[in-house]
Amino acid sequence: MSLSESVAFDRVVEALDNFRIEIPSWGFANTGTRFGKFVQAAAASTIEEKFADAGEVNRLTGATPTLALHVLWDLPGGSPHDVANVRALERRYGVRAGSINPNLFQHQEYRYGSLCSPSAEVRAQALAHMVKSIEMGQQLGSRDVSLWLADGSNYPGTQSIRKRIEWLEDALRTSHAHLAPEQRLLVEYKPFEPAFYHTDIADWGMAMHLAREAGPQARVLVDTGHHYATQNIEQIVAWLLHTGMLGGFHFNDRRYADDDLTLGSIDPYQVFRIFHEIHAAASDEVELDIAFMIDQSHNLKGKMEAMVQTVVTAQEIWVKAALVDRGELAELQTACELVKAEETFRGAFWLDVRPMVAAWREKRGIPADPLAALRASGYVERITRERGSRAVGVASYA
Numbered sequence: 465m466s467l468s469e470s471v472a473f474d475r476v477v478e479a480l481d482n483f484r485i486e487i488p489s490w491g492f493a494n495t496g497t498r499f500g501k502f503v504q505a506a507a508a509s510t511i512e513e514k515f516a517d518a519g520e521v522n523r524l525t526g527a528t529p530t531l532a533l534h535v536l537w538d539l540p541g542g543s544p545h546d547v548a549n550v551r552a553l554e555r556r557y558g559v560r561a562g563s564i565n566p567n568l569f570q571h572q573e574y575r576y577g578s579l580c581s582p583s584a585e586v587r588a589q590a591l592a593h594m595v596k597s598i599e600m601g602q603q604l605g606s607r608d609v610s611l612w613l614a615d616g617s618n619y620p621g622t623q624s625i626r627k628r629i630e631w632l633e634d635a636l637r638t639s640h641a642h643l644a645p646e647q648r649l650l651v652e653y654k655p656f657e658p659a660f661y662h663t664d665i666a667d668w669g670m671a672m673h674l675a676r677e678a679g680p681q682a683r684v685l686v687d688t689g690h691h692y693a694t695q696n697i698e699q700i701v702a703w704l705l706h707t708g709m710l711g712g713f714h715f716n717d718r719r720y721a722d723d724d725l726t727l728g729s730i731d732p733y734q735v736f737r738i739f740h741e742i743h744a745a746a747s748d749e750v751e752l753d754i755a756f757m758i759d760q761s762h763n764l765k766g767k768m769e770a771m772v773q774t775v776v777t778a779q780e781i782w783v784k785a786a787l788v789d790r791g792e793l794a795e796l797q798t799a800c801e802l803v804k805a806e807e808t809f810r811g812a813f814w815l816d817v818r819p820m821v822a823a824w825r826e827k828r829g830i831p832a833d834p835l836a837a838l839r840a841s842g843y844v845e846r847i848t849r850e851r852g853s854r855a856v857g858v859a860s861y862a
């Protein structure tokens with residue numbers, strides 16, 4: 465890295481001062497796989513506990529001012545009382561309601577799809593939930609409605625893929641028409657699971673087409689776990705940046721499929737390559753409006769520890785990517801100096817930026833080592849005592 469220490473630290477400060485990442489309410493709850501759920505006494509099950517945990521993560525990291533909410537899990541009634549309650553929790557814990565996630569994958573009626581169901585009645589029910597979710601976003605003052613559909617089929621020939629596209633285009637156009645001027649509709653794609661033959665929104669191209677068809681306030685959401693292992697995610701990100709259709713990310717990590725493991729636990733270099741595309745676009749003055757969000761399920765790791773670890777890892781990799789000497793890299797890319805270019809690019813990834821990141825935290829009055837501060841705070845021990853007494857149901861596979 466040819467940058468001087470002081471220039472490098474200025475870049476670190478600028479990068480971290482502008483780094484915000486949203487945390488998922490469901491990251492604090494007991495979650496599992498289809499083979500079961502290992503419950504944790506400290507897990508959050510009420511929306512108050514989720515805001516409390518989010519407030520603690522924000523206190524320790526200074527980077528998580530918003531909490532993503534899942535409508536059926538966090539706002540089941542969807543009533544004005546829910547809205548008033550969230551407002552009070554925002555004030556008490558210093559974290560605001562973030563993206564609103566409609567849930568169109570739990571009700572029995574959605575077995576053959578929701579917005580893509582062959583049943584007009586079921587499609588109408590699903591659309592009503594979308595409109596309700598959009599209205600809750602307006603009442604909560606949160607900007608993004610983040611839509612993921614489990615819709616698809618399990619066997620060839622059992623559904624008309626093109627008819628489902630038409631129903632989906634209609635539903636998203638109607639949903640978009642209900643957005644307030646400052647709201648956005650984020651369309652998340654996923655190649656498979658829970659559908660195992662076709663998924664209606666399976667890749668970035670489909671999501672981009674649907675977002676464009678829906679209207680000008682719709683964008684694509686990239687969940688890093690929603691790609692085949694061989695796919696080049698940063699190339700997809702570059703395309704979405706180039707087309708102005710990148711709305712946000714759900715960050716997590718995986719070894720095989722949508723494993724929802726903690727960011728950077730399996731392939732931190734993947735996150736680095738994605739962050740580089742964003743830093744490079746920023747320095748090329750590409751207009752950016754990207755929501756960074758975490759979407760993980762902490763089945764075995766302590767949920768508070770996993771969330772703080774994830775934010776810290778994201779900050780460190782964001783800084784590494786910010787320290788790529790992009791001027792030098794551009795010259796080497798043009799000159800096709802392959803090895804020098806790779807060393808300039810990857811060299812930043814090798815940097816140990818932890819001392820500079822810790823120095824930024826001290827500069828901002830945040831604990832230099834958030835994970836150590838969490839352990840020293842006794843927060844997990846306290847919530848374990850407070851929450852541990854209640855019995856928790858364990859769902860079994862069959």
Ligand code: LRH
Pocket residue numbers: 490565612652654687714722759
């Ligand atoms: C689907 C998904 C989606 C969420 C859910 C919790 O796999 O990524 O973003 O609604 O996880």
Ligand code: MN
Pocket residue numbers: 612652687714759
């Ligand atoms: Mn996701």
